[in-house]
Amino acid sequence: MSYPLLLDEMLGERIAAQLVGRGHDVVSVVADSALVSLPDDQVLAEAARQGRALVTLNVKDFLPLDAQYRASGRSHAGIVLISTKAFPQDRGFVGAVVGALDKLLRESGAVGPDQVIFLRR
Template sequence: MTSRSPSRLLLDEMFSPTIASALRESGHTVVAVAERVDLRSMSDNEVFGWAAQEKSWLLTENVKDFRPILLQAIQTGATAPGLLFTSSRAFPRSRKNPGPLIEALDTWLRNGPPPPPIVEDWLIGPEAEPPR
């Protein structure tokens, strides 16, 4: 079994910096768009490019905008980050209880992203049934 290098993760703008902070306390390399002025002012294309440059996966609920950016990057041979999708349905955004999302991300980061050539993954909620 080969060991995977630690994953880096960028949290899109809808995710609280509290989540990034908690994951960093667990030893992960995580940045939240919402905690960095330079990232908050970027377009989706620029955030995607920043994540690619940093060799980071990007967590987002914004499938509608980021999947086409990913597909275009793949088609043109551009460097692309991995995209980790989730939804507010799977993990309701709550300042009072970010625990389930933090736990799921901690597990995902510890396990590592899917191996190449896979560039997309889904983080499902604790009560969701696994795909069959």
């Protein structure tokens, strides 16, 4: 079963739409005007409230936020980090991310509450 995702602002609606087309429960920050331009901690809190793992390219800000959650005993619904080294932002970026997220979501238990993972190609 697919795990629900919230795509951070820099990932856009195209990736979400393609994943929805493949049968996954995915929404994008850019599709909800209330979420656009929110600080990272509020985006993560909203993802947790919705029970969605957050998918982001913003590794440098979300790893410390995960540490803050753990230190304070708070829980989130998971964080999927995308490295620009593994996924260069070129013409193949969208297809590569869609394919990797589709594969991840088809693996049982690959992402879940309080897990932090780097997306693999």
